[in-house]
Amino acid sequence: MKIEESQRLKGLPPYLFAEIDTIIKEKKNQGLDVISLGIGDPDIPTPKGIIEALQIEAENPVNHQYPSSYGMGSFKEAVADFYMDRFCIKIDPDEEVIPLFGSKEGVANIAYTFVDIGDHVLVPDPSYPVYSIGTMFAGGQTYSMPMEEKNDYIIDLERIDKAVALKAKLMHVNYPNNPTSAVCGIDFYERLTEFAEKNNIIVCHDNAYSDTYFGDRRPVSFLNADGSKEVGIEFYSLSKTFNMTGWRIGCAVGNREVIASLGKYKTNVDSGVFNAVQYAAIEAFKNYKKYSEKNNQIYKQRREMVTEILDNIGIDYYKSNATIYVWAKVPEGHTSKSFAKLVLDEANVVVTPGSAYGKFGEGYFRISLTIVDSRLKEALDRINNTL
Template identity: 50%
Template sequence: MGFTGSYAQRIEKLPPYLFVEIDRLKNEALKQGKDIIDIGIGDPDIPTPAVIVEAMKRAVENPAHHRYPSTQGMMSFRETAATWCKNRFGIDIDPAKQVCALIGSKEGIANIPLAFVNPGDVVLVPDPGYPVYKSSTLFCGGVIHLMPLREENGFMPDLSAIPADVAKKAKLMFINYPNNPTSAVATADFFREVVDFAVKNEIIVCHDAAYSEVAFDSYRAPSFLETPGAGAVGVEFHSLSKTFCMTGWRLGFAVGNPEVISGLAKIKSNIDSGAFQAIQEAGIVALTKALGVAGNIYKVFERRRDVFAQGLRKIGLEFEMPKATFYIWIKVPKPYTSAQFAKKLLEQADIVMTPGTGFGVNGEGYIRAALTVPEERLKEAVSRIEKLL
């Protein structure tokens, strides 16, 4: 008998994919030749800086890079990551024990529960949030406890709302600032509370800092590891994807607690064989020679934010002005739900945005726009929404 069509329970347990309907409608509209403005997905439209592309061209010709890489990453890449952390955040990281190169931060986020979460252990997950925190928890039999992100708390979880018995059973906590999808930033007080909570309940903190560099005005996002005591409880995931418009390249790194890094590396050594060395070479150039040009890219996002925010305000839509990330977390106008409004935008204005509920139940009432199209297109989107409303 061949395949009977039944998937493993871990696949059956995944939450329903809420973008299916939006994707279907988008593809239909594209087939009909409609002029779609796609600000749904968080993938920058700006190419990777040339200095990084040139470094990759050189590196790919070197046969030394054609062989299996080390799981934890080349020492030169780990040293560069550690130096970048020192220069950027003032934190001391040992490249030998406290850095692990990743095939994108998603890979680390997906793998880390496998190293620490036993079936039945609780994982504390922000909601709305990046969906991989939930799926990686489910894949190892963990139990998800949602930490709602609410406007009244600045979209930071209320740790005092976590029941004591849940906290005791928790093994791991995910947090993410600057935040996707709300674009909120964390306060030093919140990070302090997280460290105290983690020490008290013996929880590993995984801070996802994928958007740490995409920031506006004079805002500079802190590292969680700047918080006194954080290095004892946690790790931080960094990504070159958004920092250098390298989403397709797949390169990131985890830094922090050496035992946690070692657990992650153990899992990785059994699943993948590390990031392609030529990409790590290009990553070294990115982290040392492309910081200035990346800064100019964030200025482009900042101008887009200003143009789009001004337009949205004018037509009466409400949102907090983002200090970081390239997302705007917009309140859905009455009487629509997130999904209804996303569908209406697509069907009647040819605009793709992501319904808040795609990031979890607590995303209801919001829709996420990504600043990943030029200013003119954002202006056009505003005028289409104005007509619609």
């Protein structure tokens, strides 16, 4: 029997982080000591209180049945309380919140919910690959919005083609940003809201890193902008803030019509997040200050160590106070891919080439801080020895 993939799947490029996993596996099979700085997967354990909440609820037979795709009321109330305490934003838990299997699922499914074949979707460049992949699967066309260091990686809304903007259905935005680590202020979100309203575009803000920051300047939410709930939603992930990448829990918050439509789609393709995991997330939201502050102290120390070593090596990097990444320029004479290949071949260190995130990522590479300090330093020492 001949098994043939759909044209949609055939046209799909290999997923970046799956490729990295394959490379690491191959190297380790050769007996080599590989250090990966390529994936943002926290090495810090999930806080004990969150684990205990899961353990208690996992033993309750009531939670062993199908959960609702729309989520538990107590989970949605915890999200609303968190948004009020953290961002001073009032959220209706009944109509403006829905749980997700991590924000990645929401980012992918929002395209199926609103994008028809041929519709335009505005996507930052460089950016998280799933924005473009979700668009492609839904049959939409990606229109890239350049993000450049000279503008602190803030999207220039005036640069977007007016004809494209009028045809666009969705617009993906992500601050604090992956991969660049850039942070925007409320002024950008206010301009973004006006732009979306003028062009009738649904804004999908990926807020995965707002609680990973260093210093007194806390990143704000897109929903802090006046009128933002009229034009879009925000995806919030527990993965990085609470070291829960393997738990697959997040939420979408914001415009009630968008939330309802996303829920309508989800009822047909999944059966909701395991209730015990939602209870664990409630514990995380209730004690977010305690849990996130401990993480941020660790990431701050690691970032300072990395940037000090990069200064000594002579590699330039973008100065930021947020995320679990360092966005750095490749040494002169290299492309993003050639430098990543060099350190992989000669140092057995994995870094992510900036070009994997889009055309405007060329000339850069990303370092993840999600590895113990001693291995992080060793990886950078190895890189230095290849130059």
